[in-house]
Amino acid sequence: xxxxxxxxxxxxxxxxxYLLKHGHSMPLVWTCPGExxxxxxxxxxxxxxxxxxxxxxxxxxxxxxDNIAFIKDTGCDAAVSVNWPTIISEGVIRSFPKGILNAHAxxxxxxxxxxxxxxxxxxGEPFVGVCIxxxxxxxxxxxxxxxxxxPLEADTYIGEVYDRMAELIPxxxxxxxxxxxxxxxxxxxxxxxxxxxxxxYPRRKEDGRIDWSGPVEKIYRLIRASSRPFxxxxxxxxxxxxxxxxxxxxxLSRWKFLAVPGQVCHRLEGDPVIACGDGxxxxxxxxxxxxxxxxxxxxxxxxxxxxxxx
Numbered sequence: 001x002x003x004x005x006x007x008x009x010x011x012x013x014x015x016x017x018y019l020l021k022h023g024h025s026m027p028l029v030w031t032c033p034g035e036x037x038x039x040x041x042x043x044x045x046x047x048x049x050x051x052x053x054x055x056x057x058x059x060x061x062x063x064x065x066d067n068i069a070f071i072k073d074t075g076c077d078a079a080v081s082v083n084w085p086t087i088i089s090e091g092v093i094r095s096f097p098k099g100i101l102n103a104h105a106x107x108x109x110x111x112x113x114x115x116x117x118x119x120x121x122x123x124g125e126p127f128v129g130v131c132i133x134x135x136x137x138x139x140x141x142x143x144x145x146x147x148x149x150x151p152l153e154a155d156t157y158i159g160e161v162y163d164r165m166a167e168l169i170p171x172x173x174x175x176x177x178x179x180x181x182x183x184x185x186x187x188x189x190x191x192x193x194x195x196x197x198x199x200x201y202p203r204r205k206e207d208g209r210i211d212w213s214g215p216v217e218k219i220y221r222l223i224r225a226s227s228r229p230f231x232x233x234x235x236x237x238x239x240x241x242x243x244x245x246x247x248x249x250x251x252l253s254r255w256k257f258l259a260v261p262g263q264v265c266h267r268l269e270g271d272p273v274i275a276c277g278d279g280x281x282x283x284x285x286x287x288x289x290x291x292x293x294x295x296x297x298x299x300x301x302x303x304x305x306x307x308x309x310x
Contacts, residue, residue, distance in 0.1 A: 001181040002027055004071070004079035004096065005048070006062065008034035011103060011169045012082035016048055018170035019080070024177060026052040027074045032060045032085065037229040063089040071095035078180055080173050081135065090137045098180045100135040101145065103169045105161075106200070108133060108147075109190045112140035113200035117161050120152065121225035124217075127151050128161055130168055132176045134187075139199075143187040145179065146172045157224045157247070208233045212262035212309060216250050216279040223248050223281075235262065235309040237288055237301055243309055247285035262309040264301060272301040274309060 003024050005016045008031055020026060029049035031042055042058045049056035055074060061067075062084070068091045078098035081088075093100050106116040107129025120128045127149040134142030150164050179185040191197070208226040210219055210233050219233075223245050226233040232244040251273060259265055259275035266273050272283050288297035301307060 001025075001078065001098075001177060002074075002076045003177060004028040004030065004074065004076040005045070005054075006030045006079050006081040006088070006100065007084045008032065008038055008040075009083045010039040011166060012080070013040050013044055013048060014166060015080060015082070015103070015170040015173045016052075018174055019177060020052055022174055022178075026054045027076050028057075028071070028079075029054045030057045030059070030062060032058060034083070038083075039229065060085065062086075062092055065091065068092060068095050078177065080177065082169070087137060087139055088135055093135055093137070101132050101173065101176050101180075102135045102140075102142070103173065104131050104133060104140055105129070105165060106131065106140065107149070108140060108144055109192075109196050110198040111200055112197065114202040116200050117158055117165075118203055118225045118230070119200045121156070121158060121161075122221050124221060125152055130165060130172065132172045133190075141190060143189050145176045145185055145187060147188070148172060155224070155249075157227050158230065159228045162229060205231045210235045210245065210309070212274065213277045214261075216276045216281055219276055219281060220248060220250055232287075237309055238307065239310045241289040241300070243289070243297070243301065244287045245283055245285075246287065247283075249282045249284055251280050251282045253280055260308065264305055264307040264309070266305065267302050270295070270298055270302075272298055 001024050003019055003026055029045050031045040046056050072095050076096055079096050079100040081100055081102045105128055108131045117128050130148045131144045132146040133144045136142040148168055150161055223233040227246050232246055234242055234244045237243045261275055261277055263275045264272050265275050268282050273280050285294055286297045288300050291297040291300055
């Protein structure tokens with residue numbers, strides 16, 4: 001089947017390669033500027049287009065009415081998409097006889113929108129849903145063709161979820177495209193009840209700032225939801241040096257204690273242990289502004305039990 005590629009991220013790039021490997025052709029690759037944490041950029045998609053003999057376009061204005069006739073002329077049967085930054089118009093969607101398939105990290109209709117994996121970890125969900133669904137003019141509202149779940153354990157970090165998605169999404173796209181080609185798709189309409197729909201809004205880097213007066217579990221979720229490939233949860237050592245917390249572990253104190261939230265209480269095998277609102281967190285991987293590595297960062301933070309992360 002002739003499949004167009006529309007969007008960004010490494011998930012989409014690897015899905016395109018997977019579809020090519022399994023016999024589908026690719027007349028069109030359409031991308032636009034992305035984020036650094038995507039791990040790929042426009043050059044990678046341009047190389048993909050050259051390898052596939054496809055037309056390459058890097059432009060956000062896919063909804064321009066002039067593009068509808070152009071897209072039809074490419075002869076694509078369908079398109080697959082990940083992380084296009086705007087809602088794609090109905091006219092563009094109808095340019096593909098078999099529609100546009102989108103990969104979304106959310107158990108639709110729950111977790112529509114942005115930063116869905118981050119929010120799922122923050123909310124303590126038991127899993128992250130991954131869906132291949134039809135694009136429609138309403139955000140993340142189309143019928144679902146393929147659905148999978150990634151378990152979220154108490155210590156799952158967002159990078160681990162992204163690694164699993166990188167394995168799942170190409171396979172899910174192939175299953176959906178093969179199903180379309182052979183007329184063997186089973187569409188699952190999404191619920192339209194407002195009580196079943198959860199819309200997620202974008203997060204910014206500053207949303208990762210740690211409030212040490214909060215409960216251990218809430219802080220630990222923030223660290224896990226903000227870690228690599230994102231910018232990390234953070235605080236300021238003595239209010240001056242930015243300290244990014246990449247990984248941590250809740251620890252049980254051997255005694256009752258009184259401490260100011262954010263206070264360095266002691267070391268545990270070289271790791272700083274920090275007071276929170278209802279317990280302690282051990283910081284196992286941190287970076288401090290000016291420190292060359294995590295060991296030096298830990299040494300800076302652990303200089304005194306009078307020290308604070310603020």
